[in-house]
Amino acid sequence: xxxxxRTVLVxxxxxxxxxxxxxxxxxxxxxxxxxxxxxxxxxxxxAADLLPGVDEVWTxxxxxxxxxxxxxxxxxxxxxxxxxxxxxxxxxxxxxxxHQSPLPLALLLRAAGVPRIAAISVDYPGTLLDVRHRxxxxxxxxxxxxxxxxxxxxxxPDGDDGRLAVRRPLPPVEQAPGYVVLHPGASVPARAWPARxxxxxxxxxxxxxxxxxxxxxxxERGLTAAVAGVTGVDLGGATSLPQMAALLAGAAAVVVAxxxxxxxxxxxxxxxxxxxxxxxxVARWAPYGVPTVLLGDQSAPxxxxxxxxxxxxxxxxxTSVTAQxxxxxxxxxxxxxxxxxxxxxxxxxxxxxxxxxxT
Numbered sequence: 001x002x003x004x005x006r007t008v009l010v011x012x013x014x015x016x017x018x019x020x021x022x023x024x025x026x027x028x029x030x031x032x033x034x035x036x037x038x039x040x041x042x043x044x045x046x047a048a049d050l051l052p053g054v055d056e057v058w059t060x061x062x063x064x065x066x067x068x069x070x071x072x073x074x075x076x077x078x079x080x081x082x083x084x085x086x087x088x089x090x091x092x093x094x095x096x097x098x099h100q101s102p103l104p105l106a107l108l109l110r111a112a113g114v115p116r117i118a119a120i121s122v123d124y125p126g127t128l129l130d131v132r133h134r135x136x137x138x139x140x141x142x143x144x145x146x147x148x149x150x151x152x153x154x155x156x157p158d159g160d161d162g163r164l165a166v167r168r169p170l171p172p173v174e175q176a177p178g179y180v181v182l183h184p185g186a187s188v189p190a191r192a193w194p195a196r197x198x199x200x201x202x203x204x205x206x207x208x209x210x211x212x213x214x215x216x217x218x219x220e221r222g223l224t225a226a227v228a229g230v231t232g233v234d235l236g237g238a239t240s241l242p243q244m245a246a247l248l249a250g251a252a253a254v255v256v257a258x259x260x261x262x263x264x265x266x267x268x269x270x271x272x273x274x275x276x277x278x279x280x281x282v283a284r285w286a287p288y289g290v291p292t293v294l295l296g297d298q299s300a301p302x303x304x305x306x307x308x309x310x311x312x313x314x315x316x317x318x319t320s321v322t323a324q325x326x327x328x329x330x331x332x333x334x335x336x337x338x339x340x341x342x343x344x345x346x347x348x349x350x351x352x353x354x355x356x357x358x359t
Contacts, residue, residue, distance in 0.1 A: 017264070
């Protein structure tokens, strides 16, 4: 296990949910380092602030990761390089999704003088990586990231169960516990449950005796108002990310698509009704470590396309889910007494790690 190192830089440059899934990896790094600096994208910085083990958060808009990327700016790249050089980390771990390459950032970090860089890479890295980690299994994202930390020599501390987590205490919530949260928005349109279905679910859940809070960001106030209608409680734009975490922690269940609040709910231990469009693999991205009911046609034609806009007329993978399906799923979760069982840690033979220059 790595010990005695002063500073580790960890990078995850996409969305809030992606950052939250790095939690177990970050705690492993923090157990073997004196300082952990998290390099996040604009959409993920607030989530990085919530992760136990993070000492400092940097925000940077990455031209090769973001869905709406900025143009490549030589001065911007030089500025980040200078900042990393001044930080002088002993290690850097670059966490990416399976379809992203860590090598452009590895080149920048190497130019900044970082002496030891680790990442998961299917591409030949030349001298850009000191630890090139490769995986054979379709692991959940938290386990995938944690396997990278282990390959770099960092282990979770004794007693850490490897689940998602956020910093405590959370802000107070002005709601009596036991409500159901319905979050109608999604970071990618192809993953969203149609607004009319969300509104029907609010009415059906209310009729079944549940108090329903409808959440969303500041730019989703129109959506949340329409979905809440006259029976739900509209909280669109009313919560910061820490307040959202507190709100989800007090919920009996959360109804949400495959987007950031699903992983935030898992990080506070709340059961999830997951409206999951199969444009990305459910094995990787389903809510981790909490009781979950998965809804949506996982064999739909959009499967594994990574589409941002639904490529199939009518969005059938999620329009097939009804309000009564959601009510039944919530009722099922309310009967669950035992926590979900995590998958086993990465087994020997499931991952391969090579050193600099190996093909």
